[in-house]
Amino acid sequence: MKILYTNQENFKSEFDKLVNRSDMDMANVMPVVSGIIADIRARGDEALNQQIAKFDRWEVNKNLAITQEQMKEAFDGLSDELKSALKVAYDRIFAYHEKQLEKTWLSFEENGSILGQKITPVDRAGLYIPGGKAAYPSSLLMNAVPAIVAGVKDITVCTPAIEGKVNELLLAALHVLGIKKAYKVGGASAIAAMAYGTKTIAKVDVITGPGNIFVATAKKLVFGDVNIDMIAGPSEIGVIADDSANVHHIAVDLLSQAEHDELASSFLVTPSAKFANDIKDEIYKILPTLSREKIARKSIDDKAAIIVAKDMDEAVELMNELAVEHLEIAVDNSLEFLPRIKHAGAIFLGHYTPEAVGDYLAGPNHTLPTGGSARFFSPLGVNNFIKRSSIISMNKDGLSELSKACMALADAEGLGAHKKSVEVRVK
Amino acid sequence: MKILYTNQENFKSEFDKLVNRSDMDMANVMPVVSGIIADIRARGDEALNQQIAKFDRWEVNKNLAITQEQMKEAFDGLSDELKSALKVAYDRIFAYHEKQLEKTWLSFEENGSILGQKITPVDRAGLYIPGGKAAYPSSLLMNAVPAIVAGVKDITVCTPAIEGKVNELLLAALHVLGIKKAYKVGGASAIAAMAYGTKTIAKVDVITGPGNIFVATAKKLVFGDVNIDMIAGPSEIGVIADDSANVHHIAVDLLSQAEHDELASSFLVTPSAKFANDIKDEIYKILPTLSREKIARKSIDDKAAIIVAKDMDEAVELMNELAVEHLEIAVDNSLEFLPRIKHAGAIFLGHYTPEAVGDYLAGPNHTLPTGGSARFFSPLGVNNFIKRSSIISMNKDGLSELSKACMALADAEGLGAHKKSVEVRVK
Structure with missing residues (x-):
């Protein structure tokens, strides 16, 4: 695990490597993924079932859909502790996302003109949830709740079932969410099926959710025919901390990112050289105690970095350049730094977050x-599951006031019928 | 120009063709566009200048940038009428988009926890404005104003200059907007330059703006490395009108869309068979009087359709299925239809809009x-030029309340360091 000092000679070039860490090489998988999409579009369910047999190693035989009974059974089988945990998570995620709901608005002008913006949920959302090793039921909650809050009536979930099996907690979460349409299919095939529809899986309008390079590439290729959330790569954390932070806590936080994935990145920026060195020691001390030691160690060795900055101002500046997914600010007066944080997915403030x-x-x-x-x-967020429509309403007075300027611009752009459509109404 | 009746036998199949009108065949141009992007990334300005010489037929010789003097000169040369029209447009577009500005919010829990969402403008926006035949200065206003309102400090504009020339009104609009960085380059090269940067053109974070199939494909390919607004195709209008509407006005409106582009679509849905036939007659009567007759006629002949619906309810339903870019509702009680319009880019209400x-x-x-x-x-809108960051701040009490549920879920997902990061803080 390397420690960089901002005053060392090659700092700029070393830091640039961290800034330019994204390296999603889609070009290599693009032809394969294009082929899968074309195949699903051409042959529908037949192609889907073949892909599943090949990659997930089971025969579909009409069992593509996950039934409501399977979901309920999984939920009933959970410990009380997990049942309650799912419920707490659902309620809190719901309450937060409700605050994101945008409202339709209208504004009025004295001459009677009305301008506005109408918010409508999309009709149909498709949520992709990874399976296998990286099956995270929490991802299902995080994708489904904003769609539900947005008011989406028709939600489809796709998740790969390796050898036909789906994670029990994921099934239970489907029950908690009340999902009616869930299918055991993953990868680029699932994205193509949701984007274009097959006999079994209906076409959707928006596809969200994480996935590997094949899923990410498929999402990029279907973008425009449906909307998508974003193209996401390996997870990452950035921590700004000073000597007020607890070395053990911060070391665990950095490791909690590293345990996700060998490609995950963990960055610490601190004004304290002592803190930097203590963290490094602590990380290697904790590593052998982790259940996912091997993954975490590789991530720490290859992808992590500690940066010793001149002061907190420089630390904030560097962190803005890194524009990390998760940003912890573990200092005493953490709220004071909020105005200066420009780029971060989520900001975690203080010593207890x-x-x-x-x-x-x-x-x-x-x-x-x-x-x-x-x-x-x-x-x-909710924003991914709604769309806006502009609203314009004018009466003859309102249009007349604007007609001269409007016709001048239409004229200048050489659009005669545009000009005429105003002219005929106000003459 | 065809008239369809919803009770005719083959209506469903004919209507489906209109619904599935989008046919952006990017596959054919993808290899060419990928090549251009790779070339700009590898050779920067040198490749840019070669592309310009080839497609726009002029030699750059360091004159890639449009100067502030050129912008001011163009503005000074405008008629007073156009100067004033630009100013009216700028002010009204600005006032509308200001209403879209989202605010950073925080919410507090009794135990001291803080959740919130921070809104920050992107640092750098790149606006692509088509040139040549389809040079629309209004597009520059429509792309630049939301970026300015969002608070973007660094705005780059790219527009192709055929034989080195840029539309005077476009230059004048650059002056009105106070744009500091504008370059005479178009097509996929411009998109690649803004996405990855060259020596002359700095990298941006978001690229917006219309363009042909090469521009649209380039935007799709760079999506993820930057954000983009959308993938847009030919323009279109849908009109819902009944006998209360003026035949001449609506015919001109349909033609105002048709004159944009031979591929533009104009749809009318009406419950009145008489109105339908009158519109058709009127359109062919007006066509010979248009400056862009040839384009408009081809669009009307190939792409337009009139649909006679059973009643207004069916008309609204069909229009929601068409999900058009521009939707006019030309009836007496137009506002009453607003709640039922689900899918439309912009909604124009009443007889004078x-x-x-x-x-x-x-x-x-x-x-x-x-x-x-x-x-x-x-x-x-403003939304395309900002991004959100989640905010979470907890004290020991707040974290303790959630610790049991949080650790149970981390445990169930097999993420030991995740669990530990909560455990060490609350024990």
Whole structure:
């Protein structure tokens, strides 16, 4: 695990490597994924079933859909503790996302003109939830709740079932959410099926959810025919901390990101060289105690970095350049830094807000922009499941007031019928 | 120009063709566009200049940038009428988009926890404005104003200059907007330059703006490395009208869409067979009087359709299925239909709101979803130039209350360090 000092000679070039960490090489998988999409569009369910037999190693035989009974059975089989945990998570995520709901608005002018913006949910949403090793039931909650809050009536969930099996907690979460349409299919096939429809799986309008490079590439290729949330890569955390932070806590936080994935990145920026070195020691001390030690160690060795900054101002500046997915600010006066944080998916303030609480049930979404894309992408939210329509209403007075300017511009652009459509009404 | 009756035998299949009108065949141009992007990434300005020489037929010789003097000169050369029209348009578009500004919010829990959402403008926006035949200065206003309102500090404009020349009104609009960075480059090269940067053109975070199939494909390919607004195709209008509407006015409105582009679509849905036939006659009567007759006639002949519905309820239903870019509701009680309109880019209500007034200066954006994508895309707006960051702040009490549920879920997902990061803080 490397420690960089901002005053070292090659800092700029080393830091640039961290800034430019996103390296989703879609070009290599593009032809394969294009082929899968074309095949699903051409042959529908038949192609879908073949893909499942090949990748997930089971024969569909009409059992593509997950039944309501399977969901309920899974929920009933949970411990009381997990039942209650799912409910707490659902309620808190719901309450947060309700605050994101935009309202339709109208504004009036004295001459009687009305302008406005109408908010409507999309009719049909498709949620992709990874399965297998990386089956995270929490991702289902985080994708479904904003769609439900937005008012989407028709929600489809797709998740791969390796050898036909679906994670029990995921099934239970489907029950808690009241999902009616869920299918055991994953990868690019699932994205294509939801984007274009097959006999079994109906076409949707928006596809959201995380996935591997094949899923990400498929989402990019179907974008425009449906809307998608974002293109997400490996998870990452950035921590700004000073000597007021607890070394053990911060070391665990960095490891909690590293345990996700060998490609996950963990960054610490601190003004304290002592804190930097203590964290490094602590991380290697904790590593052997982790259930996912192997993954976490590789991520820490290859992808993590500690940066010792001149002061907190420089630390904030560097973190804005990194534009990380999860940002912890573990200092005493953390709220004071909020105005200066420009780019981050989610911001965790203070000494008692570990990133993990945001993964499950603080309330905000855990589907967040990665790889520096927090510069321009937002967390998944209600916004992904609604769309806006502009509203314009004028009477003859309102149109007349604007007619001269409007006709001048139409004229200048050489659009005669545009001009005429105003002229005939006000003459 | 065909007239369809909803009770005719083959109506469903004929109507489905209209619903599935979007046919952006990007597969054919994808290899060419990928090549251009790779070339710009590898060779920067050198590749840019070669592309310009080839497609726009002029030698750059360091004159890629449009100067502030050129902008001011163009503005000074405008008629007073056009100067004033630009100003009216700018002010009204600005006032509308200001109403779209979202605010950062925080919410508090009794135990001291804080949740919230921070709104930050993107640092750098890139606006693509078509040139040549389809140079619409109004598009520059419609792309730049929401970026300015959002608070974007660094705005880059790219527009192709055929034989080195840029439309005077476009130059004048650059002056009105106070744009500092504008370059004479178009097509996929411009999109690649803004997405990845060259020596002359700096990298941006978001790219918006209309363009041909090469521009649309380039935007799709760079999506993820930057954000983009949407993938837009040919323009279109849908009109719902009954016998209360003026035949001449509505015929002109349908033609105002048709004159844009041979591929533009104009749809009328009406419960009145008489109105339907009158409109058809009127359109062919007006056509020879239009400056852009040839384009409008081809669009009307190939792409337009009139549908006679059973009643207004059916008309609204059909229009929701068409999910058009511009929707006029030309009936006496137009506002009453607003709740039932689900899918449309912009809604124009009543007898005195021709679509053209929205193109220039009513206030709402004229960059709108096409080809049925109003089902899931929204008008361009302030939203395209900001991003959200979630905020979570807890103290020991707040975290403790959630710790049991959080640790149970982390446990169930097999993420030990996640669990530990909560455990070590609350024990």
